[in-house]
Amino acid sequence: MKAIILRDKKAALQLSDLPIPHISADEVLVKIHAAAFNRRDYYIQQGQYPGIKFPLVLGSDGAGIVVEIGENVPKTWLNQAVIINPSHQWGENERVQAKDFQILGLPEHGTFAEYVKVSHKYLASKPTHLSFEQAAAIPLAGLTAYRALFSRANLQAGENVLITGVGGGAAMFALQFALAKGASVYVTSSSAEKIEKAVALGAKGGVNYKDADWHKQLQALAGGFDVIIDSAGGEGFSLLTDIANPGGRIAIFGGTRGLIPNISPQKIFWKQLSILGSTMGSEADFSEMIAFVVEHKIQPVVDSVFALEMAQTGIEKMGKSGQVGKIVLRV
Numbered sequence: 001m002k003a004i005i006l007r008d009k010k011a012a013l014q015l016s017d018l019p020i021p022h023i024s025a026d027e028v029l030v031k032i033h034a035a036a037f038n039r040r041d042y043y044i045q046q047g048q049y050p051g052i053k054f055p056l057v058l059g060s061d062g063a064g065i066v067v068e069i070g071e072n073v074p075k076t077w078l079n080q081a082v083i084i085n086p087s088h089q090w091g092e093n094e095r096v097q098a099k100d101f102q103i104l105g106l107p108e109h110g111t112f113a114e115y116v117k118v119s120h121k122y123l124a125s126k127p128t129h130l131s132f133e134q135a136a137a138i139p140l141a142g143l144t145a146y147r148a149l150f151s152r153a154n155l156q157a158g159e160n161v162l163i164t165g166v167g168g169g170a171a172m173f174a175l176q177f178a179l180a181k182g183a184s185v186y187v188t189s190s191s192a193e194k195i196e197k198a199v200a201l202g203a204k205g206g207v208n209y210k211d212a213d214w215h216k217q218l219q220a221l222a223g224g225f226d227v228i229i230d231s232a233g234g235e236g237f238s239l240l241t242d243i244a245n246p247g248g249r250i251a252i253f254g255g256t257r258g259l260i261p262n263i264s265p266q267k268i269f270w271k272q273l274s275i276l277g278s279t280m281g282s283e284a285d286f287s288e289m290i291a292f293v294v295e296h297k298i299q300p301v302v303d304s305v306f307a308l309e310m311a312q313t314g315i316e317k318m319g320k321s322g323q324v325g326k327i328v329l330r331v
């Protein structure tokens, strides 16, 4: 089969030939129709991720058709159009993933290939309102956004929400999911175009986080925020505790801007704030997320679609953060 292989740290992604994977009794073989990039794929290529092994087929996101099933897999999956849950071995505890938790696409070969094998418990039916390209845009980012917003921050209709860095893949899903829930949503971004896109989708407004007074601009726009979804961390994070409403929940799932300095304990305890770490999601989160996408007919924002052999061009675009929404590979 054709697959995109990463052979070394910082090496270009290369189209190569690999044997089609052999499945075990609990697994299925999915013929991938579309896959999508996450920041994780870029970090792995740059060597900035723990436990990297080479050669590796990258890719956590994929949608396709089940073409072969193991003997323990319900027959109904055969020939079904599916989305793959990349969050593997979460375990029994809904609060936190198990020690042997893994994400598809390292250490197991991922979705940037004609075929991938996964356990049948990581399959969901592809929503019928979505194309394969749109469906492939959902799994990792959609799951991360869903758990942060709902399982962790317990977002309610009518609340004020801030999504920082809305150009991010998971942030864009957080925007769409929060709007579908009936929240009033505001965003930050480094790009006027991305703020405009967010407003076109239904956000009430947005500000540029590169402006020195971005937090004051947000306060003037919205008052304060009941829920904040952040994946930047860094120096700006402490200002999020200023603009959170009393009783506010701040969920964080990324650290694009590094360590967080200067947080005031008084602000956290007096305002009864909750700072909630979140990562990917459980199998229950994944099926609830897909049900939410179906119920609200969510259309993922796809920035661009490249042919599989153009994977290197796609990951370079991801590296420059020039995208609005997801970068997809057609396989």
Ligand SMILES: NC(=O)c1ccc[n+]([C@@H]2O[C@H](COP(=O)([O-])OP(=O)(O)OC[C@H]3O[C@@H](n4cnc5c(N)ncnc54)[C@H](OP(=O)(O)O)[C@@H]3O)[C@@H](O)[C@H]2O)c1
Pocket: 038, 039, 040, 140, 141, 144, 164, 165, 166, 167, 168, 169, 170, 171, 188, 189, 190, 191, 194, 209, 231, 232, 234, 236, 253, 254, 255, 256, 257, 278, 279, 280, 318, 321
């Ligand atoms: N824990 C998990 O399960 C999980 C899952 C997914 C992602 N992540 C992490 O979350 C982060 C984003 O991932 P992604 O895949 O969504 O990546 P991405 O699409 O590349 O998004 C990165 C975004 O970060 C935003 N950003 C940069 N500096 C910022 C700042 N000072 N304040 C606010 N936003 C800022 C930018 O937004 P603008 O373009 O709008 O300026 C940029 O588009 C990464 O660190 C990733 O590792 C974690």
